[in-house]
Amino acid sequence: MIEIIRDIKIDILSGKYKCIDSYKIPKNTESWSPCPNCGLRPLVWEFDNGRATACGCGKNKYDHFSIWTESIMSHVKRNGGSALNYNSDKLMINWNYWVHNGIELEPREQLLKEGKW
Ligand SMILES: [Zn+2]
Numbered sequence: 001m002i003e004i005i006r007d008i009k010i011d012i013l014s015g016k017y018k019c020i021d022s023y024k025i026p027k028n029t030e031s032w033s034p035c036p037n038c039g040l041r042p043l044v045w046e047f048d049n050g051r052a053t054a055c056g057c058g059k060n061k062y063d064h065f066s067i068w069t070e071s072i073m074s075h076v077k078r079n080g081g082s083a084l085n086y087n088s089d090k091l092m093i094n095w096n097y098w099v100h101n102g103i104e105l106e107p108r109e110q111l112l113k114e115g116k117w
Pocket of ligand 1: 035036037038039040055056057
């Protein structure tokens, strides 16, 4: 666990991650599988208004590969102000599913089409 976090910090400092500084090392780091393409465990951007991953895949820190899921605020707005049934593990579930099956459970376009962000 400590080794995993140390390795991620080294990879961040080495500039291997393609993302802005707002992406952070997720909780339960060891539960996130490494990316099959770049080998890095993802960093996550989890704010009221968005939830996405970043690894070493992509062109640069503004244009990179991400796995997405719905943000807490989007969920609350769609559910009449309630956070009930909000799955705080959903981004990790979506990430690990993509790693092991090559399928995005919630592609960005689909989320937006469904009024989720
Ligand atoms: Zn990657």
